[in-house]
Each structure stands twice: as C-alpha cells, then as structure tokens.
Amino acid sequence: MPESVRALRLWITTAFRAAPALVVAQCLLAVLQAVTAPAQTLGVKLLVDGITGDDSSAIGWGTAVIILGFTVMFVGMVISGPIQDTTAERVAGQVYRDLLDVTVSVPSIIHHEHPEVADKLELIREHAWRLGMSFEMLLFIIGTAANTVAVLGLLGSVHPVLLLLPVLGLGRVWSSYLSIRRLQDAFEETAPQGRVIDRLIEISKDARNGLEVRVFGLRSVLVDRLSRLHDELYDVQGTAMRKGALLDGSVRLLFGLVYAAAIVWAIARARAGGISAGDVVLLILVAPQVDQMAGGLAGNVYWLGEVLRSFGRYEWLRTYAEKNSWAQSREPAPTRLSAGIRLENVEFSYPGSERPVLKNVNLTLPAGATVALVGENGAGKTTLVKVLARLYDPSAGTVWIDDTDLRTIDPAAWRKRMSAGFQDFVKFQLTAREVVGIGDTERQDDEQAIQAALVRGDAEAVVARLPKGLDTQLGKKFTGGMELSGGQWQRLALARAFMRERTLLLLLDEPTAALDPEAEHVLFERFAEASRVAARETGGVTILVSHRFSTVRMADLIVVMVDGQVTEVGSHEELLDLDGRYAELFEMQARAYR
Structure with missing residues (x-):
C-alpha cells in the first residue's frame, strides 16, 4: 500500500x-x-x-x-x-x-x-x-x-x-x-x-x-x-x-x-x-x-x-x-541466576559509524558478584552497561543470561528484573514521593518500600529538609516547587534505583558523581550490602562504573576496559600484582590523594 x-x-x-x-x-x-x-x-x-x-x-x-x-x-x-x-x-x-x-x-x-x-x-x-x-x-x-x-x-x-x-x-x-x-x-x-x-x-x-x-x-x-x-x-x-x-x-x-x-x-x-x-x-x-x-x-x-x-x-x-518492537523476544525473564551473565565475542557500533565502541568483549559476570567497570572516558563502559540493560542489541556476539540468549527474553520482563542509577539521571519534577516511588511502579504507593529505598539511597536527610516531606513538589517550574542541589537530586535518584528489591541486575553508572568521596564510600557499602542480599536470594549481579578507586577496590571483580576492549579482569589485589593498566591508574590516583 x-x-x-x-x-x-x-x-x-x-x-x-x-x-x-x-x-x-x-x-x-x-x-x-x-x-x-x-x-x-x-x-x-x-x-x-x-x-x-x-x-x-x-x-x-x-x-x-x-x-x-x-x-x-x-x-x-x-x-x-x-x-x-x-x-x-x-x-x-x-x-x-x-x-x-x-x-x-x-x-x-x-x-x-x-x-x-x-x-x-x-x-x-x-x-x-x-x-x-x-x-x-x-x-x-x-x-x-x-x-x-x-x-x-x-x-x-x-x-x-x-x-x-x-x-x-x-x-x-x-x-x-x-x-x-x-x-x-x-x-x-x-x-x-x-x-x-x-x-x-x-x-x-x-x-x-x-x-x-x-x-x-x-x-x-x-x-x-x-x-x-x-x-x-x-x-x-x-x-x-x-x-x-x-x-x-x-x-x-x-x-x-x-x-x-x-x-x-x-x-x-x-x-x-x-x-x-x-x-x-x-x-x-x-x-x-x-x-x-x-x-x-x-x-x-x-x-x-x-x-x-x-x-x-x-x-x-x-x-x-x-x-523494532523485538516481537520475537518472548521468553520469560528468569527469577534467579545460577551461573551468571556471560558476554561472548560482543561487539557494538552506533548507526552510521564504522568504528566499533565495543570490540570482541568476552567476559563472565558470576552470579551474586559485585563487578566494577574501570577505564578512561570513552573506553566503552557506559555502552557495555546499556547492552546489558538491552537498550542496545550487540552488532555481533551474544549476551547469555545463564544459558539463555538475552535477545530471546522479553525486554519488558528483563527490565522488571533489573534496576539502575545513572550519572545523567532524570530530574523528574514530581512530588518527592513520586520521584522515588516510580522506581517500582507496582509499589509506588507502598510507604514502607519508599522509606526503605530512602535509607538504602542515603536520602532520608534530603526528604527531612523538605517543607512537606515526601509530598513536597520538586522543581521550580511549578508554583511552590522546591529546587534541590545536584547532590540532593542524585540521592533521590539512587533511592529510586533501590525501589526494586531482589533484582537480577543492578546497574550503577557513575551514580554518585555529584557526591563527595566519603559519601560515595558510605553509599557503596550500602550497595554492597544490597548486592549480598540479592546474591543470596536471586544470584543478582551488581555492576558499578566509577572513577574512584577507593570505592572500586571493594568490588568482588574489577574489569578494566581500554578502547572498547576488556584488557584486565580480577580482584583489586590480583590486578595490582599484575602491574598493568589498573595498577597504573590506581597509583596515579593514589599519588593525587597523597
């Protein structure tokens, strides 16, 4: 026609x-x-x-x-x-x-x-x-x-x-x-x-x-x-x-x-x-x-x-x-990970570009692990995070969820089993209750769930300072709306990310960029605790992207990326002993602090 x-x-x-x-x-x-x-x-x-x-x-x-x-x-x-x-x-x-x-x-x-x-x-x-x-x-x-x-x-x-x-x-x-x-x-x-x-x-x-x-x-x-x-x-x-x-x-x-x-x-x-x-x-x-x-x-x-x-x-x-509805993806999302997530020869290029952002990525993220992605800007960390969230499909290769190709899983069902906090988070100009609650729309009216998310996101103090608490309208575009600082907005965004419990995948891409190192350290300890709970109950994997090595060293597994490729994988101690790119970056940051 x-x-x-x-x-x-x-x-x-x-x-x-x-x-x-x-x-x-x-x-x-x-x-x-x-x-x-x-x-x-x-x-x-x-x-x-x-x-x-x-x-x-x-x-x-x-x-x-x-x-x-x-x-x-x-x-x-x-x-x-x-x-x-x-x-x-x-x-x-x-x-x-x-x-x-x-x-x-x-x-x-x-x-x-x-x-x-x-x-x-x-x-x-x-x-x-x-x-x-x-x-x-x-x-x-x-x-x-x-x-x-x-x-x-x-x-x-x-x-x-x-x-x-x-x-x-x-x-x-x-x-x-x-x-x-x-x-x-x-x-x-x-x-x-x-x-x-x-x-x-x-x-x-x-x-x-x-x-x-x-x-x-x-x-x-x-x-x-x-x-x-x-x-x-x-x-x-x-x-x-x-x-x-x-x-x-x-x-x-x-x-x-x-x-x-x-x-x-x-x-x-x-x-x-x-x-x-x-x-x-x-x-x-x-x-x-x-x-x-x-x-x-x-x-x-x-x-x-x-x-x-x-x-x-x-x-x-x-x-x-x-x-582009991915109508062929109809497999239900698993309720638990037994082996973990595996990337096999994964490559990705943006439309109209011949230069791949990810190149031949082979990586295993064990069930229950907390994984840190490390690398300079442009190394492909955020793109890898988006591939795991299936916001993109790989140009080549496969992402395996246990033994199931991620392409075959219903994307909506997969995203219900994950949560995320990003550096470029959205400042939803809603009430504080809604800003946090929409992290899990099925429980957005659950007061207990919202309060628990505020604790995990270290955002109780933010809400305590609001004139109407959780019912305060945020944003200057509305009459009587309360404007927040960048750090306050980010804490609410983190609380939103923690609304979903027992996730299979928690993605944290520079989630504390607006916070000081001490606050980030405290929050990461809470991330780690949430990861341990997820690991026990669902085998969930937590992915953290950060440039602060004082935080990264607490991860179970650290993945170093250079120019779209995975160059080093291991624990903090293992990578220091390897004396490669991670050790070089860690020492550079340590000297800056000294």
Whole structure:
C-alpha cells in the first residue's frame, strides 16, 4: 500500500477512533453547511426566473429554498462550534496519547543515536499539534467535496461547457500543491539546521548554562553560529517560497481572465434567448463560490499537505516501532541466576559509524558478584552497561543470561528484573514521593518500600529538609516547587534505583558523581550490602562504573576496559600484582590523594 494512502487511512481512522458519534454528526453538519450557498444560489435563480416569467410556482420554490438555506446557516452557526471544539479536543487527546505510547513502546534507544531517525522524530515532536488539528482539516475536505458537487451541478444545468471552469479553478490548487511540496522539501532539507538552532536557543535560555556562557564569553559564539544557521535555513526556504509565489500568481491570473470571459459569453447567450436571466444570475453568483472554493483549497493546501505529511511521519513512526518492537523476544525473564551473565565475542557500533565502541568483549559476570567497570572516558563502559540493560542489541556476539540468549527474553520482563542509577539521571519534577516511588511502579504507593529505598539511597536527610516531606513538589517550574542541589537530586535518584528489591541486575553508572568521596564510600557499602542480599536470594549481579578507586577496590571483580576492549579482569589485589593498566591508574590516583 502506498505511503500516502496509509497516511490518509491513519488520518481518518484516528478521528473516528477518538469520537465516532461526534465525528459522524460533525461530518453531516459540514455537508449541509457546504451545500447551503449553492442551494441558495439555485433559489435566487428560481426566484428571478419566476419573476421574469410570471411563474408563481418558481417564486414559491425559490423563496422556500432561500429561507431553508438561512435556517441551516443559523442552526449550523449555533451548534457546530461547541461540537467541533469538543471533537477536536478528543482527537488531539487521542493523537497525543498514541504518539506517546508508540514512541515509548520501542524497547531500544538506538533510534536516538541515528541522525536520520532523530531528524524525523524531531519533526514529529515539533509538528504534533498538526495531528491534533487534523479533524478540522478533515471537515474542510468533506465540506469542499460536497460544495464542489453542488457547484458542478449548478454550472452543468446552465451549459456543460461551464463545467470546465472549476477545473481551471483547481489549477490554483495544483500550483499551490507544487509550491507547498517544494517548501516542505526545503523544511526536510533544513531539519538538521533547525535542530541545532533549537539546541542553541535552549543553551542560551537554560539557567544551568548561564554561568559557563558568561564566564567563557560565549555570547558572540552562540549568536554568530545561530546567525549562520538561520542564513542557511532561510536561503533554502526563501528560494522555495519565491518560486512558489511566481507559479501561483500566474495560474490565478489565468483563472480570473477565463472566468470573466465566461460571464460575458453567458450575457450574450441570454440576450440571444439561449439561456434565461436566472441562469446569468446563477453564473454570476456561482463565480465567487468557485473562486472561494478554489481559493479555500489553494489557501489550505499547505495545511492539508502538512497534515498529510505529518500523518505520513506518524505512520512511519508506527511502522518503525512495529519493526523494532523485538516481537520475537518472548521468553520469560528468569527469577534467579545460577551461573551468571556471560558476554561472548560482543561487539557494538552506533548507526552510521564504522568504528566499533565495543570490540570482541568476552567476559563472565558470576552470579551474586559485585563487578566494577574501570577505564578512561570513552573506553566503552557506559555502552557495555546499556547492552546489558538491552537498550542496545550487540552488532555481533551474544549476551547469555545463564544459558539463555538475552535477545530471546522479553525486554519488558528483563527490565522488571533489573534496576539502575545513572550519572545523567532524570530530574523528574514530581512530588518527592513520586520521584522515588516510580522506581517500582507496582509499589509506588507502598510507604514502607519508599522509606526503605530512602535509607538504602542515603536520602532520608534530603526528604527531612523538605517543607512537606515526601509530598513536597520538586522543581521550580511549578508554583511552590522546591529546587534541590545536584547532590540532593542524585540521592533521590539512587533511592529510586533501590525501589526494586531482589533484582537480577543492578546497574550503577557513575551514580554518585555529584557526591563527595566519603559519601560515595558510605553509599557503596550500602550497595554492597544490597548486592549480598540479592546474591543470596536471586544470584543478582551488581555492576558499578566509577572513577574512584577507593570505592572500586571493594568490588568482588574489577574489569578494566581500554578502547572498547576488556584488557584486565580480577580482584583489586590480583590486578595490582599484575602491574598493568589498573595498577597504573590506581597509583596515579593514589599519588593525587597523597
């Protein structure tokens, strides 16, 4: 099925799924309102013919049609507004719910790393409001179709050759479509520049960036970069606009000249007795309606094209989500690890990059072990963590959970058996209770579980300082919201990570970067205790990424990574005896402390 047809089908079905009864009622009302003006024009024709021909029946019918038309217009104006507003709100709500559901249904995050996919996702996000207004455009199409049929019927009743006039009028629609298509292509071409412009604006207005922007004098750098990008963007888009305006103006001029000639022709035929005076009046009154119809289509072809293009992107997103849903992964997640997690010849490369981030990784993480990943920035530690969480699938090789390929395990079921704390944690602007509780949505209202997580995350003191305790709204974006320091946010993020108990995999990627070494040491002791509990009950594995060797040395197993490869594996003492890269890094940090 062609992409445009799939997009049109999605457009129509989205509206009917949102509010079927209201949509049907609104469509019928749109048809009645659309044929009102042509019907009244017919009434005027009958009235003129009746008066000039002394035909009382034609006068009566003409008067009745005109009065009925005014009645329909009045009733439509009264009831269509509330119905249309209600329906549009429901359609917009349906669209935004569907977009959110489809977007977050993709189990992997690899699409965020692909520039082409990221551009399309950005366009979908920016233009989502067009999907919400789609119902109004749908009504416009239905009304225009009904109006076109009525106008063609009137013109054909005067003379068949006049049916060519609306066809010429549709030339304006054709020219507008070409102009808008050229402009849309320009928008697609400049999408990367648009994304960078948005990011630069975000940098300049975000209070967190204000200090560095001023200290390093970045004002001119940001403004110059923004100006260059705007020049590039407007050069492409402006050229498309100028060409479109020239084409549209030429077609409109031709349409006006031909319609003027048709009216002169009709007057001449009426004087010769070929048509009635009412027919001439009909043609004169229909002329503005044809112009209005063509102008309405020409004026709205941009929005029609944009809505259809937006639904095309939305259909692409739905197809992408379906193809990348990992539907073949249906094995249940184990409830306990007996052997552990094993990586066999694992490699990974980001989309569009030929350079692998992970290279031939062979590693065994024993059940119940606390494992520390060590290495310089860019060594591949965080990528390895994401592969274990199955946010990515390896480009080559296999991750074994005991004797089961991780690719075959339902990703949602696997993630329910794991938890994580990251350096780049999200500052959810919710209540403190929710910020912690969403770490385990099945127990987010369990007060005892939340309190236990606060203890394990060393976050009791943070909550104690909040004016309303756990019920305090966090974040300055809300009235009365309480802003926290980086360390306080991080402690709540750690408490969130500890909401899930008896996990098979606990991932801690620089989870204490905003804390001092002493606080990190205390927290890691709690991590170790949680790991020992998990080891006894589930054989769970704890993975810790940290640059502080005073903490790392407490791990059961230390894995050293260099340039995407595992170069050393062992305990702290074993790696010191090996006198390799780990010993070198440890000694460098120890000298710094001394």
